[in-house]
Amino acid sequence: MAESVNFSLLQATDSEIRDLIRACQSVKKEAYCVYSEFRVGAALLTEHDRHIITGCNVENASYGLTVCAERSAICSAVSRGYRKFPVIAVTSDVATRFCTPCGACRQFIAEFSPSGQVLLVKPGYQEEEYMTGTGIQIISVANLLPLGFTPNDLILAKSTL
Amino acid sequence: MAESVNFSLLQATDSEIRDLIRACQSVKKEAYCVYSEFRVGAALLTEHDRHIITGCNVENASYGLTVCAERSAICSAVSRGYRKFPVIAVTSDVATRFCTPCGACRQFIAEFSPSGQVLLVKPGYQEEEYMTGTGIQIISVANLLPLGFTPNDLILAKSTL
Amino acid sequence: MAESVNFSLLQATDSEIRDLIRACQSVKKEAYCVYSEFRVGAALLTEHDRHIITGCNVENASYGLTVCAERSAICSAVSRGYRKFPVIAVTSDVATRFCTPCGACRQFIAEFSPSGQVLLVKPGYQEEEYMTGTGIQIISVANLLPLGFTPNDLILAKSTL
Amino acid sequence: MAESVNFSLLQATDSEIRDLIRACQSVKKEAYCVYSEFRVGAALLTEHDRHIITGCNVENASYGLTVCAERSAICSAVSRGYRKFPVIAVTSDVATRFCTPCGACRQFIAEFSPSGQVLLVKPGYQEEEYMTGTGIQIISVANLLPLGFTPNDLILAKSTL
Numbered sequence: 182m183a184e185s186v187n188f189s190l191l192q193a194t195d196s197e198i199r200d201l202i203r204a205c206q207s208v209k210k211e212a213y214c215v216y217s218e219f220r221v222g223a224a225l226l227t228e229h230d231r232h233i234i235t236g237c238n239v240e241n242a243s244y245g246l247t248v249c250a251e252r253s254a255i256c257s258a259v260s261r262g263y264r265k266f267p268v269i270a271v272t273s274d275v276a277t278r279f280c281t282p283c284g285a286c287r288q289f290i291a292e293f294s295p296s297g298q299v300l301l302v303k304p305g306y307q308e309e310e311y312m313t314g315t316g317i318q319i320i321s322v323a324n325l326l327p328l329g330f331t332p333n334d335l336i337l338a339k340s341t342l
Numbered sequence: 343m344a345e346s347v348n349f350s351l352l353q354a355t356d357s358e359i360r361d362l363i364r365a366c367q368s369v370k371k372e373a374y375c376v377y378s379e380f381r382v383g384a385a386l387l388t389e390h391d392r393h394i395i396t397g398c399n400v401e402n403a404s405y406g407l408t409v410c411a412e413r414s415a416i417c418s419a420v421s422r423g424y425r426k427f428p429v430i431a432v433t434s435d436v437a438t439r440f441c442t443p444c445g446a447c448r449q450f451i452a453e454f455s456p457s458g459q460v461l462l463v464k465p466g467y468q469e470e471e472y473m474t475g476t477g478i479q480i481i482s483v484a485n486l487l488p489l490g491f492t493p494n495d496l497i498l499a500k501s502t503l
Numbered sequence: 504m505a506e507s508v509n510f511s512l513l514q515a516t517d518s519e520i521r522d523l524i525r526a527c528q529s530v531k532k533e534a535y536c537v538y539s540e541f542r543v544g545a546a547l548l549t550e551h552d553r554h555i556i557t558g559c560n561v562e563n564a565s566y567g568l569t570v571c572a573e574r575s576a577i578c579s580a581v582s583r584g585y586r587k588f589p590v591i592a593v594t595s596d597v598a599t600r601f602c603t604p605c606g607a608c609r610q611f612i613a614e615f616s617p618s619g620q621v622l623l624v625k626p627g628y629q630e631e632e633y634m635t636g637t638g639i640q641i642i643s644v645a646n647l648l649p650l651g652f653t654p655n656d657l658i659l660a661k662s663t664l
Numbered sequence: 665m666a667e668s669v670n671f672s673l674l675q676a677t678d679s680e681i682r683d684l685i686r687a688c689q690s691v692k693k694e695a696y697c698v699y700s701e702f703r704v705g706a707a708l709l710t711e712h713d714r715h716i717i718t719g720c721n722v723e724n725a726s727y728g729l730t731v732c733a734e735r736s737a738i739c740s741a742v743s744r745g746y747r748k749f750p751v752i753a754v755t756s757d758v759a760t761r762f763c764t765p766c767g768a769c770r771q772f773i774a775e776f777s778p779s780g781q782v783l784l785v786k787p788g789y790q791e792e793e794y795m796t797g798t799g800i801q802i803i804s805v806a807n808l809l810p811l812g813f814t815p816n817d818l819i820l821a822k823s824t825l
């Protein structure tokens with residue numbers, strides 16, 4: 182992974198990070214994943230009032246309607262009036278590597294937080310590991326979706342028609 | 343519309359219905375709909391503890407990632423551990439007819455509440471109209487998704503392979 | 504199922520129906536369904552030049568990006584310039600009941616063919632059964648998506664803002 | 665953009681590239697984009713028999729059901745039995761910058777072609793520009809979806825449950 186954990190760059194305080202980690206691990210238990218059996222939990226931080234809002238994956242018999250945990254959390258936050266999320270934490274049951282958001286979620290996150298950060302949390306992560314950082318990883322949204330397709334592209338297209 | 347409003351069939355009390363109506367109208371204001379300018383608000387009732395959970399539509403520059411209000415509300419509820427929703431109320435800015443959930447939302451609702459009900463609420467609906475019922479309409483999920491594709495279909499297919 | 508097979512109502516000739524049945528059964532073999540193992544094939548008829556265009560389901564590790572067979576076939580047809588499809592045939596591996604399109608596909612079909620028909624084909628269907636009709640079923644798009652959310656709703660909403 | 669056009673790295677011949685460019689420009693005209701008015705065309709090359717298969721974007725009144733051009737082309741190809749696509753070309757109406765695939769499409773492309781390449785084509789691209797390369801750009805799928813979420817993640821998760 183290109184970025185090592187550099188806590189000084191994190192757009193959240195130590196205390197917020199700890200809360201985000203606990204929150205994403207906790208909401209993972211609610212995952213509705215009867216088809217994939219792949220549980221995912223996400224927790225985001227709201228920009229101004231520093232609230233934490235969570236979401237799990239919600240699957241569907243018609244697979245294509247499945248909503249990932251990251252998008253689930255963002256929908257919940259947007260419905261409460263939030264629009265900016267400096268950090269979103271994600272955890273799954275994959276223990277042997279850091280499991281990143283899918284491309285759809287990267288695009289969904291970038292709609293609101295193109296300069297935000299994603300905090301990847303391994304399932305076995307324990308609080309005592311926090312300072313060592315072996316169980317967590319930080320990566321910017323910009324690095325997860327380089328050369329991103331943006332809302333601006335829609336405007337640029339219309340201006341040429 | 344096939345069904346007239348028959349309050350005796352509603353799977354919610356008068357008071358719950360009034361709360362659902364207010365909740366879906368309120369959350370509509372949070373709609374993130376910069377592409378369609380089509381605001382939608384949804385509010386569902388949880389089965390046992392009778393909580394109301396809301397959601398608005400959340401659009402995306404890549405249109406296909408857009409999440410409707412109904413799915414937004416359900417994701418929020420599932421993330422809090424809920425799985426059954428006897429009634430989900432929906433309102434938009436369409437005043438001249440009752441605007442129904444799209445097919446994707448019907449399938450998403452049916453995953454959790456195949457025997458639930460959808461309460462359609464017109465934008466100008468005022469509380470005093472409640473007893474006359476001209477601004478609201480009730481329709482069952484079963485009637486919105488007849489002969490539904492169900493989780494059971496996936497099992498039936500596997501048993502024959 | 505509400506409708507019995509009434510061949511006189513079919514918006515296709517006997518010969519076209521036979522071709523649609525064979526085509527949806529054939530394309531089912533191409534299904535990319537490594538996650539669900541649920542194979543589906545779809546074949547549609549184009550309105551004016553009576554071509555048959557097929558599609559199978561295409562799944563994705565991020566379940567939510569999965570495209571059903573019906574939508575796959577329609578995308579293929581639209582990409583070739585077609586916009587109207589009087590009949591779309593669908594078959595899966597579910598033998599014991601007629602497997603219908605999911606809600607998302609109903610909405611996708613209705614965008615182009617609100618007055619079209621869906622032909623459900625059981626997997627074991629053999630040509631000799633054709634006249635008895637026990638292995639096939641016809642249902643209108645309008646009956647699969649009653650009180651449909653339509654493109655017109657978007658226009659009605661804008662007119663009131 | 666990080667990569668300059670290095671033709672020697674392209675996983676297609678000069679002649680194939682020219683055909684891909686023409687094909688994506690041509691299919692863009694079929695785009696069904698009545699909501700966004702954002703036309704996109706995609707053309708992919710199949711691995712062994714070097715066929716070109718095209719797709720345009722197909723929108724829907726329920727925005728979330730919209731299928732991008734890239735996914736449309738891939739569904740069409742998969743339905744014909746293809747599974748590997750060394751190069752996929754994409755063009756839109758954005759003239760002032762290279763318009764990249766959205767995150768959802770990156771994930772969809774990576775399912776089949778994690779080591780493939782995306783060829784970005786500006787709308788005004790003329791064949792005489794070919795050797796100068798100012799109107800086209802090449803980028804690898806790996807660079808568009810770094811640290812990608814992969815089918816393997818699903819397997820790793822199951823092994824730990």
Ligand SMILES: [Zn+2]
Nearest residue numbers: 249282283286
């Ligand atoms: Zn995702």
Ligand SMILES: [Zn+2]
Nearest residue numbers: 410443444447
């Ligand atoms: Zn919807």
Ligand SMILES: [Zn+2]
Nearest residue numbers: 571604605608
């Ligand atoms: Zn479907």
Ligand SMILES: [Zn+2]
Nearest residue numbers: 732765766769
């Ligand atoms: Zn896309």
